Amino acid sequence: MLKLQKDPRAEIIGLPLELIIIAVVVMISLPLIYSYFNIYVKRQVESDLNRELDDLIQTIREVDNAEDGNRRSFSLDFEDHPFSRLSYIELGGEEKHMRGTLRYKFRHEQEVIKSLEGIEVSAQRDGEFVEASIPLDGTSIFLERCPSMDFIRITWGDQYP
Secondary structure (H helix, E strand, O other), X not given: OOOOOOOOOHHHHHHHHHHHHHHHHHHHHHHHHHHHHHHXXXXXXXXXXXXXXXXXXXXXXXXXXXXXXXXXXXXXXXXXXXXXXXXXXXXXXXXXXXXXXXXXXXXXXXXXXXXXXXXXXXXXXXXXXXXXXXOOEOOOEEEEEOOOOOXXXXXXXXXXX
Protein backbone atom coordinates (compact mmCIF):
# COMPACT_ATOMS: atom_id res chain seq x y z
CA MET A 1 0.00 0.00 0.00
CA LEU A 2 1.30 3.38 -0.90
CA LYS A 3 1.62 6.04 1.74
CA LEU A 4 0.78 9.53 0.78
CA GLN A 5 3.38 12.01 1.78
CA LYS A 6 2.31 15.44 2.86
CA ASP A 7 4.12 18.46 1.73
CA PRO A 8 5.12 20.36 4.95
CA ARG A 9 4.67 23.64 3.10
CA ALA A 10 1.00 22.88 2.49
CA GLU A 11 0.11 23.27 6.19
CA ILE A 12 1.26 26.86 6.26
CA ILE A 13 -1.32 27.85 3.68
CA GLY A 14 -4.22 27.34 6.13
CA LEU A 15 -2.46 28.96 9.10
CA PRO A 16 -3.29 32.62 8.30
CA LEU A 17 -6.97 31.70 7.87
CA GLU A 18 -6.99 29.99 11.29
CA LEU A 19 -5.32 33.02 12.89
CA ILE A 20 -7.88 35.35 11.33
CA ILE A 21 -10.72 33.19 12.65
CA ILE A 22 -9.19 33.13 16.15
CA ALA A 23 -8.68 36.92 16.06
CA VAL A 24 -12.31 37.48 15.04
CA VAL A 25 -13.58 35.22 17.84
CA VAL A 26 -11.40 37.05 20.38
CA MET A 27 -12.54 40.47 19.12
CA ILE A 28 -16.19 39.44 19.44
CA SER A 29 -15.81 37.89 22.89
CA LEU A 30 -13.69 40.58 24.60
CA PRO A 31 -16.48 43.18 24.84
CA LEU A 32 -18.80 40.54 26.26
CA ILE A 33 -16.25 39.54 28.88
CA TYR A 34 -15.56 43.19 29.76
CA SER A 35 -19.28 43.93 30.05
CA TYR A 36 -19.86 40.96 32.34
CA PHE A 37 -16.87 41.93 34.51
CA ASN A 38 -18.11 45.53 34.72
CA ILE A 39 -21.60 44.41 35.83
CA TYR A 40 -20.11 42.05 38.43
CA VAL A 41 -17.81 44.73 39.86
CA LYS A 42 -20.63 47.30 39.99
CA ARG A 43 -22.84 44.90 41.93
CA GLN A 44 -19.99 44.08 44.31
CA VAL A 45 -19.29 47.78 44.99
CA GLU A 46 -23.01 48.48 45.48
CA SER A 47 -23.26 45.53 47.86
CA ASP A 48 -20.28 46.79 49.89
CA LEU A 49 -21.69 50.33 49.91
CA ASN A 50 -25.17 49.22 50.97
CA ARG A 51 -23.67 47.19 53.83
CA GLU A 52 -21.70 50.25 55.01
CA LEU A 53 -24.69 52.57 54.64
CA ASP A 54 -26.91 50.16 56.59
CA ASP A 55 -24.31 50.27 59.39
CA LEU A 56 -24.37 54.09 59.24
CA ILE A 57 -28.18 54.16 59.40
CA GLN A 58 -28.10 51.74 62.35
CA THR A 59 -25.59 54.02 64.12
CA ILE A 60 -27.86 57.01 63.45
CA ARG A 61 -30.81 55.11 64.97
CA GLU A 62 -28.75 54.22 68.05
CA VAL A 63 -27.76 57.86 68.55
CA ASP A 64 -31.38 58.95 68.02
CA ASN A 65 -32.65 56.50 70.64
CA ALA A 66 -30.02 57.55 73.19
CA GLU A 67 -30.03 60.47 75.58
CA ASP A 68 -29.17 64.03 74.58
CA GLY A 69 -25.46 64.54 74.18
CA ASN A 70 -24.75 60.96 73.11
CA ARG A 71 -21.94 60.84 70.53
CA ARG A 72 -20.74 58.17 68.13
CA SER A 73 -18.07 58.20 65.45
CA PHE A 74 -18.31 56.59 62.04
CA SER A 75 -16.06 56.39 58.99
CA LEU A 76 -16.31 55.12 55.43
CA ASP A 77 -13.30 54.23 53.32
CA PHE A 78 -14.34 53.92 49.70
CA GLU A 79 -11.75 56.21 48.17
CA ASP A 80 -9.20 53.39 47.85
CA HIS A 81 -11.72 50.81 46.66
CA PRO A 82 -10.14 49.68 43.37
CA PHE A 83 -13.35 49.84 41.33
CA SER A 84 -15.28 52.51 43.18
CA ARG A 85 -17.08 55.03 41.00
CA LEU A 86 -18.76 56.61 43.98
CA SER A 87 -19.15 60.37 43.57
CA TYR A 88 -20.56 61.36 46.96
CA ILE A 89 -22.57 60.41 50.03
CA GLU A 90 -24.61 63.14 51.74
CA LEU A 91 -26.73 63.24 54.86
CA GLY A 92 -29.42 65.78 55.67
CA GLY A 93 -29.82 69.11 53.99
CA GLU A 94 -30.96 72.69 54.25
CA GLU A 95 -34.64 72.01 53.73
CA LYS A 96 -36.65 70.17 56.37
CA HIS A 97 -37.78 67.39 54.01
CA MET A 98 -34.12 66.66 53.13
CA ARG A 99 -32.94 66.31 56.74
CA GLY A 100 -34.33 62.79 56.96
CA THR A 101 -32.47 61.46 53.91
CA LEU A 102 -29.22 59.85 52.95
CA ARG A 103 -28.17 60.36 49.33
CA TYR A 104 -25.41 58.86 47.24
CA LYS A 105 -24.43 58.82 43.60
CA PHE A 106 -22.19 56.78 41.35
CA ARG A 107 -20.54 58.59 38.44
CA HIS A 108 -22.74 58.74 35.33
CA GLU A 109 -25.80 57.43 37.21
CA GLN A 110 -28.80 58.90 39.01
CA GLU A 111 -28.74 59.87 42.67
CA VAL A 112 -30.11 57.26 45.09
CA ILE A 113 -32.09 58.53 48.09
CA LYS A 114 -32.64 56.47 51.25
CA SER A 115 -35.03 57.53 53.98
CA LEU A 116 -33.87 57.70 57.59
CA GLU A 117 -37.46 57.00 58.68
CA GLY A 118 -38.21 60.30 60.34
CA ILE A 119 -34.81 60.88 61.96
CA GLU A 120 -33.47 64.33 61.14
CA VAL A 121 -29.75 64.55 60.51
CA SER A 122 -27.82 67.60 59.44
CA ALA A 123 -24.64 69.55 59.76
CA GLN A 124 -24.69 73.19 60.80
CA ARG A 125 -22.65 76.03 59.42
CA ASP A 126 -23.05 79.44 61.03
CA GLY A 127 -26.26 78.25 62.70
CA GLU A 128 -27.81 77.17 59.38
CA PHE A 129 -28.63 73.61 58.40
CA VAL A 130 -26.51 72.27 55.54
CA GLU A 131 -26.04 68.87 53.97
CA ALA A 132 -23.16 66.83 55.31
CA SER A 133 -20.88 65.28 52.73
CA ILE A 134 -19.47 62.07 54.16
CA PRO A 135 -15.72 61.79 53.49
CA LEU A 136 -14.91 58.68 51.45
CA ASP A 137 -11.28 58.57 52.57
CA GLY A 138 -11.83 57.06 56.03
CA THR A 139 -12.06 60.40 57.91
CA SER A 140 -14.29 59.98 60.94
CA ILE A 141 -17.55 61.83 61.26
CA PHE A 142 -19.21 62.31 64.62
CA LEU A 143 -22.93 61.93 65.20
CA GLU A 144 -24.32 63.75 68.23
CA ARG A 145 -27.82 63.90 69.64
CA CYS A 146 -28.32 67.62 70.19
CA PRO A 147 -29.67 68.64 73.57
CA SER A 148 -33.12 70.26 73.38
CA MET A 149 -33.15 69.95 69.57
CA ASP A 150 -34.81 67.16 67.69
CA PHE A 151 -32.05 66.30 65.23
CA ILE A 152 -28.65 64.62 65.06
CA ARG A 153 -25.76 66.94 64.37
CA ILE A 154 -22.86 65.80 62.20
CA THR A 155 -19.36 67.09 62.73
CA TRP A 156 -15.96 66.09 61.34
CA GLY A 157 -12.73 65.36 63.17
CA ASP A 158 -11.49 68.96 63.10
CA GLN A 159 -14.89 70.29 64.23
CA TYR A 160 -15.43 67.86 67.08
CA PRO A 161 -16.48 69.78 70.18
